[in-house]
Amino acid sequence: DVKVTQSSRYLVKRTGEKVFLECVQDMDHENMFWYRQDPGLGLRLIYFSYDVKMKEKGDIPEGYSVSREKKERFSLILESASTNQTSMYLCASSQPGQGWVGELFFGEGSRLTVL
Amino acid sequence: TQLLEQSPQFLSIQEGENLTVYCNSSSVFSSLQWYRQEPGEGPVLLVTVVTGGEVKKLKRLTFQFGDARKDSSLHITAAQPGDTGLYLCAARLSGYALNFGKGTSLLVTP
Numbered sequence: 033d034v035k036v037t038q039s040s041r042y043l044v045k046r047t048g049e050k051v052f053l054e055c056v057q058d059m060d061h062e063n064m065f066w067y068r069q070d071p072g073l074g075l076r077l078i079y080f081s082y083d084v085k086m087k088e089k090g091d092i093p094e095g096y097s098v099s100r101e102k103k104e105r106f107s108l109i110l111e112s113a114s115t116n117q118t119s120m121y122l123c124a125s126s127q128p129g130q131g132w133v134g135e136l137f138f139g140e141g142s143r144l145t146v147l
Numbered sequence: 148t149q150l151l152e153q154s155p156q157f158l159s160i161q162e163g164e165n166l167t168v169y170c171n172s173s174s175v176f177s178s179l180q181w182y183r184q185e186p187g188e189g190p191v192l193l194v195t196v197v198t199g200g201e202v203k204k205l206k207r208l209t210f211q212f213g214d215a216r217k218d219s220s221l222h223i224t225a226a227q228p229g230d231t232g233l234y235l236c237a238a239r240l241s242g243y244a245l246n247f248g249k250g251t252s253l254l255v256t257p
Binding site: 135 | 249
């Protein structure tokens with residue numbers, strides 16, 4: 033069974049703290065993604081990676097950074113958490129096909145609250 | 148600017164009713180996907196449509212891709228409480244990433 037595992041389902045952090053969200057996939061997928069999901073705004077892409085050590089900014093990268101040192105692991109980093117980063121964070125992976133992005137496999141999400 | 152517009156935003160119906168949700172764009176897509184997300188879970192792919200005018204059926208769910216490949220619809224026949232969830236359409240504009248619509252939240256009550 034394919035699996036994308038996010039390290040924490042629920043986190044509570046204080047403003048200014050550094051936050052790490054970890055994501056691991058066991059499908060040997062090339063692509064990995066971080067989205068955030070907010071009511072009324074849908075899923076918005078933060079960053080994605082199409083290969084080890086490669087990353088591309090998505091639609092809302094400000095305040096975030098990412099790391100992909102190994103193919104199976106993609107980390108999202110909030111250098112200094114702020115209250116407007118309170119959200120549900122979803123990690124996904126996919127194996128690209130001919131001319132299309134492929135099926136996205138999502139983790140269960142990490143709900144982050146910043147106080 | 149939202150690339151994919153979904154309607155309606157919310158839908159609450161009784162078990163056994165039929166419904167249709169829509170996904171519209173001004174852009175042409177090479178393919179479009181529909182996902183369903185249940186509470187507390189990540190989205191799961193339902194279907195991918197790639198050909199203009201294509202119709203795909205998944206049990207009681209019927210998906211259609213518009214002839215011009217700018218829009219899609221999802222029709223559910225005889226909805227059941229297990230169909231409750233957030234339905235998301237997604238398409239790739241360029242590059243590697245998918246853009247998602249805001250979703251249609253469906254509640255089916257017994």
